[in-house]
Amino acid sequence: MALRNFKLFRGDKSGGQMENYQIEVDKGMVVLDVIHRIQAEQANDLAVRWNCKAGKCGSCSVEINGKPKLSCMTRMNEYSAEDTIYVRPIRTFPVIKDLVTDVSWNYEQNKRITPFTPDTKQKNKNGDYVMMQEDVDRIQEFRKCIECYLCQDVCHILRDHNKKDKFVGPRFMIRIASLDMHPLDTADRITSVKEDFGSGMCNITRCCTDVCPEDIQITDNAIIPLKERVVDKFYDPFLWLWRKFLKRNK
Amino acid sequence: MAEIEIIEHDVIVVGAGGAGLRAAIQCSSRGLSTGLVCKSLLGKAHTVMAEGGVAAALGNVDERDDWKVHFRDTMRGGKFLNLWRMAELHAKQAPDRVRELEEWGAVFDRTQSGLINQRNFGGHRYPRLAHVGDRTGLEMIRTLQDYGVHQGIEVYMECTALDLLKDGDKISGMVAMWRETGRFVTFKAKAIILATGGAGKAWKITSNSWEYTGDGYAMAYEAGAELMDMEFTQFHPTGMVWPPSVRGTLVTEGVRGDGGILINSQGKRFMFDYIPDLYAPETADTEEEAARWLDGDKSARRPPELLTRDVVARAIRQEVKDRRGSPHGGAFLDIASRRSADDIKRKLPSMYHQFKVLAELDITKEPMEVGPTLHYFMGGIRVDSDSQMSTVPGLFACGECSGGMHGANRLGGNSLSDLLVFGKLAGDGAADYISGTNFSALINQEEVESIVRAGTQILNRESGKNPYLLHEELQEAMQDKVGIVRSNELLTEGIKQLDEFKEAYKQVKADGASQFNPGWHEALSLRNLIITAEAVAKSALMREESRGAHSRIDFPGEQDEWLKYNIVASKNGDGSMSTKKIERERPDSELERIANLTIEELEKEVESERNK
Ligand SMILES: Cc1cc2nc3c(=O)[nH]c(=O)nc-3n(C[C@H](O)[C@H](O)[C@H](O)COP(=O)(O)OP(=O)(O)OC[C@H]3O[C@@H](n4cnc5c(N)ncnc54)[C@H](O)[C@@H]3O)c2cc1C
Ligand code: SF4
Ligand code: SF4
Ligand code: FES
Numbered sequence: 001m002a003l004r005n006f007k008l009f010r011g012d013k014s015g016g017q018m019e020n021y022q023i024e025v026d027k028g029m030v031v032l033d034v035i036h037r038i039q040a041e042q043a044n045d046l047a048v049r050w051n052c053k054a055g056k057c058g059s060c061s062v063e064i065n066g067k068p069k070l071s072c073m074t075r076m077n078e079y080s081a082e083d084t085i086y087v088r089p090i091r092t093f094p095v096i097k098d099l100v101t102d103v104s105w106n107y108e109q110n111k112r113i114t115p116f117t118p119d120t121k122q123k124n125k126n127g128d129y130v131m132m133q134e135d136v137d138r139i140q141e142f143r144k145c146i147e148c149y150l151c152q153d154v155c156h157i158l159r160d161h162n163k164k165d166k167f168v169g170p171r172f173m174i175r176i177a178s179l180d181m182h183p184l185d186t187a188d189r190i191t192s193v194k195e196d197f198g199s200g201m202c203n204i205t206r207c208c209t210d211v212c213p214e215d216i217q218i219t220d221n222a223i224i225p226l227k228e229r230v231v232d233k234f235y236d237p238f239l240w241l242w243r244k245f246l247k248r249n250k
Numbered sequence: 251m252a253e254i255e256i257i258e259h260d261v262i263v264v265g266a267g268g269a270g271l272r273a274a275i276q277c278s279s280r281g282l283s284t285g286l287v288c289k290s291l292l293g294k295a296h297t298v299m300a301e302g303g304v305a306a307a308l309g310n311v312d313e314r315d316d317w318k319v320h321f322r323d324t325m326r327g328g329k330f331l332n333l334w335r336m337a338e339l340h341a342k343q344a345p346d347r348v349r350e351l352e353e354w355g356a357v358f359d360r361t362q363s364g365l366i367n368q369r370n371f372g373g374h375r376y377p378r379l380a381h382v383g384d385r386t387g388l389e390m391i392r393t394l395q396d397y398g399v400h401q402g403i404e405v406y407m408e409c410t411a412l413d414l415l416k417d418g419d420k421i422s423g424m425v426a427m428w429r430e431t432g433r434f435v436t437f438k439a440k441a442i443i444l445a446t447g448g449a450g451k452a453w454k455i456t457s458n459s460w461e462y463t464g465d466g467y468a469m470a471y472e473a474g475a476e477l478m479d480m481e482f483t484q485f486h487p488t489g490m491v492w493p494p495s496v497r498g499t500l501v502t503e504g505v506r507g508d509g510g511i512l513i514n515s516q517g518k519r520f521m522f523d524y525i526p527d528l529y530a531p532e533t534a535d536t537e538e539e540a541a542r543w544l545d546g547d548k549s550a551r552r553p554p555e556l557l558t559r560d561v562v563a564r565a566i567r568q569e570v571k572d573r574r575g576s577p578h579g580g581a582f583l584d585i586a587s588r589r590s591a592d593d594i595k596r597k598l599p600s601m602y603h604q605f606k607v608l609a610e611l612d613i614t615k616e617p618m619e620v621g622p623t624l625h626y627f628m629g630g631i632r633v634d635s636d637s638q639m640s641t642v643p644g645l646f647a648c649g650e651c652s653g654g655m656h657g658a659n660r661l662g663g664n665s666l667s668d669l670l671v672f673g674k675l676a677g678d679g680a681a682d683y684i685s686g687t688n689f690s691a692l693i694n695q696e697e698v699e700s701i702v703r704a705g706t707q708i709l710n711r712e713s714g715k716n717p718y719l720l721h722e723e724l725q726e727a728m729q730d731k732v733g734i735v736r737s738n739e740l741l742t743e744g745i746k747q748l749d750e751f752k753e754a755y756k757q758v759k760a761d762g763a764s765q766f767n768p769g770w771h772e773a774l775s776l777r778n779l780i781i782t783a784e785a786v787a788k789s790a791l792m793r794e795e796s797r798g799a800h801s802r803i804d805f806p807g808e809q810d811e812w813l814k815y816n817i818v819a820s821k822n823g824d825g826s827m828s829t830k831k832i833e834r835e836r837p838d839s840e841l842e843r844i845a846n847l848t849i850e851e852l853e854k855e856v857e858s859e860r861n862k
Contacts, residue, residue, distance in 0.1 A: 012765065028493020030608070040718040044769030045762030049291070051459040054499050054604050056388065057294045073607050096430055097766040104407075107292065107399075115400045116355035129352055130364035136357050140382065143357055143389060147293055182357070 004076070005084040006034065008046070012097045018086065025076050031087065032060055032071040035099070047098040055213060058148030062099050063088045068150040068211045090153040103149055109168045112196065116179055117187040135183050142178035142222060144214045145171065151208035151218060157201050167198035170208035170218045177222035180229070190233045190240070193226050202227070254425075254698060258438040259285040259404065261680050262424065263445060264411045264466065267295035268387075268669030269649025269676075270445030271394035272347075276677020277443075278401045282684065285437060286398075287406045287426060289461050293395050296447050296459060296650075297669065300387025301502035301600065303369055303379025304670070305663035306344035310365040312376035312548070316856045317341040318844050319375050324664060325845040326528065327373040327558050328628075328657020329798040330813060331479070334837040334845075335635035336655040340664070340671050347670035348380050356393040358382055370507040373558040373661040375532070375849065384502050384600045390666060409435070410771065411465060413701045414442060414473040414645065415693055421473070421644030422691035425701040429771065432764025434702050440691055441680040443638075443646040444470060445673065448627035449782040451775075453733075454725040456624040457489055457500040463775035464782030466651035470631045471781055471827075475640040476818040478653040479629030480782075481789035481800045484660055485734050487562035489623025491580040496608045498623040501583065501601060503662040505618075506555045508597050509544045509588040512566070512581050513617065514574040520581075521554035524565040529557055532849055544588070560659045560799045563622040567734055570621065580621030586614055622734055626665065628656040628799065629789070632818055637679030638672055644683060648676035654816075658798025706764075708773045714759025717773035724751055724779060732787050737804045741791040748784050755780060781827075785819040788829045792817050 004025045007018040021038045032050055039046040048071075051057040055073040062071050065079070065086050079085055093101040124130055151170040157163050168176075176197065180189045193199045206219045216222075232240040259282075263274045266288035277284040288295065309315040321341035325332055352358065352366065358380050359367040368377040382389040399405070408429040415423040415436075423438040446466030450458025467477055488501040506512075514520050525533050533554050534540040540553035555562065566581045576582050585594055591614035595602050598613075605611045605618060630653035631640050638646045649669045656664065708717075731744030755777060760770035795809040796802050815831040822828050837845075844852065 026494065028609075029495045033495040039768060040716075044716065044718065044760060045767040047766040047768060051290055051294045051296075051461065052299045053459070053496070054299070054600075055607070056385070056600065057298045057459075059290065059294050075607065075610075100766055103291070107407075110396065111399050115397065118353060118355075120353075127349070128365055131357075131360055132364045133360040136360065140357055140359075143382070143392065144385065145392075146298075146388065179355075182355070 002081060004034070004081065006038065007084055007086045008035070008038070008099070009088045010046070010098055011095065013095055016095070029076045030072055031064055031074045031076065031085065034076065035071060035087065047096070047100045049100055056146060058146030061090050061148045061150050061153065063090060063153075068153045070148060070150070070213050073213060090149065092153045092159045093149070105164060106147070106149055106152065106171065109172050110175065113172065113176060113179070114187045114189060114192070116182065116185055118184040119186045122184055129184060131183050138221060139178045139181050141216055142174040144216060145174060146214060147171065148213060150211045150213065154207045154211045156205065156207065163198075163201060167201040170223065172197065173199065173202070173226060174216060174218055174222040177226050180226065190229050194230045194234065199223070199227055199230055254702070255433070255435045256438060256693075257285065257406075257435060259283045260439065260684055261285070261441045261443065262287060262437045262439040263443045264424070265295065265445030265447060265649065265651070266292055266405070267297035267445060267447055267649060268390055268394060268666060269673040270295070270443070271391070271398050272670050272673025273443045273445055273648055273677040273680075274403045275394065275398050275401055276674045277680055278403050280677065280681035282681055284402075285404045285406060285439070287409050287411055287437070289408065289410050289429070291407050292405055293391055295391065296461065297387045297391045297666070299459075299500070300390070300666055301384040301500065302371060302504040302507065303381030303386045303663050304348055304390065304666035305371070305374060305378050305661065306348040306380060306667055307341065307378060308345050308348065308366060308368060308380065310361055311368040314853055314856060315376045315378060317345075318856060319852060320344070320378065321841070322845050322847070322852060323374050324661060325657070327659055327661040329659060329808065330657065330845070331797065331816070332657030333635050333654035334841045336672075338841055339635065339675070340655055340668060343671045344667040347667065347674065351390065351393050351670070354393050354397040356389050358389070369504060370552075370556065371662040372503055372506065372556045372562070374663065379507070379663040381504070383596070384504050384598050386666065410774065411469065412705060412774065414469050415697055416473060416642070417689075417692040417694070419643060420689070421642060423693050424469070425698055427705065427774075430766055432767065432770070434705070436693060436698055438691055438693055440684045440687070440689075441644045441646060443648065443676050443680055444631060444651050445647070445649045445676075447650045449779060450624045452724060452728045452779045452783045452786075453624040454729040455489065455498040455622075457486060457498055458624070464778045465775065466647065467630065467785065468778035468781040470640060470642070470645060470647065471785070471819070471821055473642050473645060474821065475642045475645055476632040476820045477629065477785045478632035478816050478818045479657070479789070480627075480653075480785040480819055481793050481817060482628035482658050482798060483624060483786060484559060484626040484628060484799045485563040485622040486625035487559055487566050487622055488583055488620035490609065491576070491619050491621040492578040492609060499604070499608070500623065500625065501618060501620050502598070503559075504598060505583060505585050505601060508585065510555065510583050510585040511553070511588065512555055512562070512583055514569045514581055515576060516574055518574075520569055520574070521557065521562065521565060524561060524568075525554050525557065526561060533557065558659055558661065560801075563734060564801065566621055576619040578619055580619045582617040583620045584617035586616060626650065626660055628658065628660050629653040634679075636675065637682065638676035639679050639683060646676045646680050648672040658800060705774060708758055708760050709764060709770055711757070711759040714757040715754055717758050717760055717769055717776055720751065720754055720758060721772060721776060721779070724776070724783065727751075728783055732783070732790060734801065736790050736800070736802050738791065741787055744787045745784070745791065748780060748787060751780050784827055788827060789817045789819055792829050792831070
């Protein structure tokens with residue numbers, strides 16, 4: 001056991017500063033455990049979000065020493081004992097208080113996406129949908145998303161350029177991809193990918209993929225294929241129709 | 251007192267887990283103006299953490315499955331204390347509820363022939379759990395959430411319900427608090443559906459998150475509703491035990507469903523020594539037979555690791571007590587020697603990841619260390635089996651916060667299905683209730699003000715007890731006195747301590763201002779934890795037998811006499827809590843017949859009905 005140095009952001013929308021805490025750290029602790037200990041012993045009103053403490057709910061996103069991370073899955077032994085650990089709220093979204101940010105913009109984006117529209121004719125005589133595992137592997141990868149918004153946090157279009165009115169961000173690109181690649185979905189999503197959701201803004205830096213705690217290949221498996229579909233549809237409509245036809249008749 | 255914001259809907263659903271979301275969707279589809287209130291952000295409720303799967307007799311993997319077998323398994327798992335009608339509705343309706351999720355966009359793992367795949371779980375006769383790897387809850391909540399946001403439901407996130415309001419004997423609304431600003435708000439409604447989940451946070455070792463503080467139980471209790479079966483608290487046999495900071499975090503039963511075995515420090519596969527008579531005819535008694543079962547031999551019986559949770563949890567506790575435990579006080583759970591590394595990573599990816607990161611252990615190479623963790627409340631708000639209405643008109647409950655469906659012990663996978671089945675029925679129940687009553691809900695302003703005052707006092711006190719410390723003391727007391735094994739002596743001591751906590755609570759003080767203040771939120775939820783803990787301890791003291799998850803060293807074994815009663819806790823006129831036995835209804839004779847058939851008889855019956 002040893003005392004460790006922490007600097008946590010304390011403040012709200014009107015501003016704030018990094019404050020020092022010295023705290024005992026036990027073996028096996030993650031950063032969130034330490035934050036909780038500080039909260040219980042030294043700063044009762046320190047605001048932080050969490051739920052599952054096991055990387056499943058995506059509530060505890062913060063920036064630790066400048067890196068967007070889940071605090072519940074970041075072990076203290078990733079850092080050397082002398083290091084001061086800096087914990088800040090994710091920067092792309094406005095601070096509410098301390099480590100808690102206002103992520104409501106993301107919920108509004110989700111509502112703009114056309115809901116799943118299944119082809120009910122594809123049911124078999126027992127009323128079941130038949131889909132092969134290999135045809136759903138890819139969309140299951142996207143559906144692993146825990147909505148931690150770390151990818152949204154790191155994407156420079158949202159973070160540095162604040163173009164939230166132009167681009168929905170990587171989280172919702174994979175959501176759209178998971179619907180567009182769904183074997184039963186019939187809605188046309190490609191027009192809106194380009195026109196409403198700003199797929200053209202993404203310049204494939206792959207920063208989002210790098211931070212995703214679920215290891216979703218956001219850029220390669222979702223964004224690039226969506227961009228290709230946009231190109232097909234707008235510049236090679238025949239090929240686009242042909243692909244749609246193939247998907248229907250699988 | 252400053253003006254308090256008022257929001258009005260036909261119905262307010264409190265809780266946005268599987269049960270609350272499904273209920274809200276139903277209300278909205280019945281044309282009700284629906285508000286959905288939750289403490290966390292949308293999509294973060296406990297349901298998101300569920301791993302193993304959702305139980306439904308789809309019969310995709312073993313075509314012999316049928317609602318009757320699911321029903322029989324559920325009753326036996328619940329030691330026959332379940333409300334018969336609820337177990338029937340659940341078994342009959344679960345398949346449609348699961349198929350409906352697929353219609354709304356869920357993507358379950360598939361069988362070879364492209365249907366929804368199903369896995370084995372404790373107490374279920376056949377592979378019955380529809381699943382997505384070990385993140386089924388995420389799939390379920392995201393599907394309901396994405397579907398729900400297009401159904402015209404108003405969602406109020408990070409808003410904590412504090413207490414219910416009544417107009418005469420009927421529900422008329424509730425008071426809540428916005429976590430961000432600390433401001434209060436009154437919700438006016440003709441009906442309220444509670445779907446607030448359980449109260450695991452009253453114990454030290456638990457798989458539950460901060461949200462599980464029994465708010466629904468306490469609000470319902472304060473409003474005059476009854477809490478039933480509260481003595482039945484489920485200790486899941488396999489929580490993590492090391493390192494200390496993750497003690498209690500769940501290890502899914504799916505590990506055992508996919509072949510994982512339990513061993514003690516002497517390398518013995520000990521579950522063979524703990525097979526109860528009720529299950530002996532259906533459980534393998536040699537490792538050889540268990541191995542054949544795992545290879546898919548349908549004539550082989552199930553391995554003893556898949557006995558019900560109460561049995562496995564007590565077995566692990568016994569091994570540890572007899573000094574055959576693992577280094578950190580648990581048992582070893584081994585999947586590495588049973589399945590290939592690739593298989594494990596594909597079927598149990600989040601378990602692999604969880605151990606890798608949190609315990610620096612590779613489960614494809616080494617066994618895990620596991621021990622019991624408080625997981626689930628079988629008991630809860632007493633409701634009518636068909637409408638889900640409590641004893642207070644206009645107050646409904648569904649999901650983990652309601653009682654009756656699971657009896658003395660819940661089978662894994664039966665919660666997610668419960669959420670869907672009874673979430674929908676609660677929505678229907680509320681819609682029927684509203685269309686059948688003709689009144690406009692009146693809000694009593696004095697009541698509102700007294701609720702607000704009780705909340706703000708905690709901040710305004712000059713000085714007082716730290717809420718985090720009081721919570722810790724409560725957790726220690728419940729862990730020691732109201733744990734897996736109980737006795738008159740322990741429970742009586744526990745109840746005495748709870749009385750002290752009630753007094754201490756009157757002096758609790760939260761520092762800081764009202765904006766997003768976790769210390770204050772903690773203090774507010776303490777009231778609910780203490781009420782819930784008292785209901786558990788008092789009901790446990792009253793039930794003088796051991797049944798399912800409730801075990802008394804001073805009263806070992808099930809007593810037929812006690813099968814006649816449920817215990818309910820309610821609030822007396824003087825503010826104290828009383829518990830009483832209520833006589834159970836006689837079961838429908840057909841249901842009773844099905845539950846008591848041997849498995850061979852039932853399988854024959856199902857088969858002959860099929861062939862008709
Ligand atoms: C780790 C883990 C794994 C599990 N795995 C499985 C499994 O494989 N299969 C299975 O069947 N079951 C499983 N369970 C059990 C199951 O997940 C839960 O019982 C179930 O999800 C409860 O759902 P619910 O809708 O009743 O409540 P929850 O999903 O817990 O939601 C409760 C809601 O109520 C809200 N709330 C609470 N209090 C208030 C308040 N005062 N004001 C406003 N809102 C409030 C919360 O914010 C939340 O939205 C698991 C449980 C855990 C913890
Ligand atoms: S790859 Fe595209 S979406 Fe991802 S971070 Fe870079 S610009 Fe943003
Ligand atoms: S895609 Fe990955 S990083 Fe982005 S929100 Fe989902 S889980 Fe988080
Ligand atoms: S607390 Fe759930 S992901 Fe960290």
